[in-house]
Amino acid sequence: MNEETWEQVRAVVASIPPGSVLSYGDVAEIAGLRSARIVGRILAEDSADLPWHRVLRSNGTVAEHLRQRQLELLRAEGVLADGARVSMRRYRWIPEEESRPGSAV
Incomplete structure (x- = not known):
């Protein structure tokens, strides 16, 4: 894996704002990865x-081994979970094209 991929x-x-989440796949897609x-x-x-x-x-x-800490950090930002599941529909961040990291404006 190259440094450019890492930094992207x-x-x-x-760039994910407080109170919002992305999936690993969302991050990959925005970063241009497969x-x-x-x-x-x-x-x-x-x-x-x-x-x-x-x-x-x-x-x-969330990842089982990070569950308590991750949910605690999310809760502090106003992201509430139902058990150990966060509503992606409610909290997923959808960046505008021009605000995506690496986008040419």
Whole structure:
């Protein structure tokens, strides 16, 4: 994986506003990648300074090993879960094309 891919994923995650979420697949699509797994790998290795908690599985669930902390961070931003599932319909961020990281304006 090249540095450009790495930085593009980081830029997308950094741009998710408080109170909103994206799925790993959403991040991949916005970053121009084919695989959501790459997003997960990057976040697993390099997310300390990113709002990693705003990235969820496509069904709105969080990673089991991060569950308590991730839901706590989301709750602090006003993102409420039903059990361990966040409503993607309600909280998914849909960036306008011109505000997407890497877009030419």
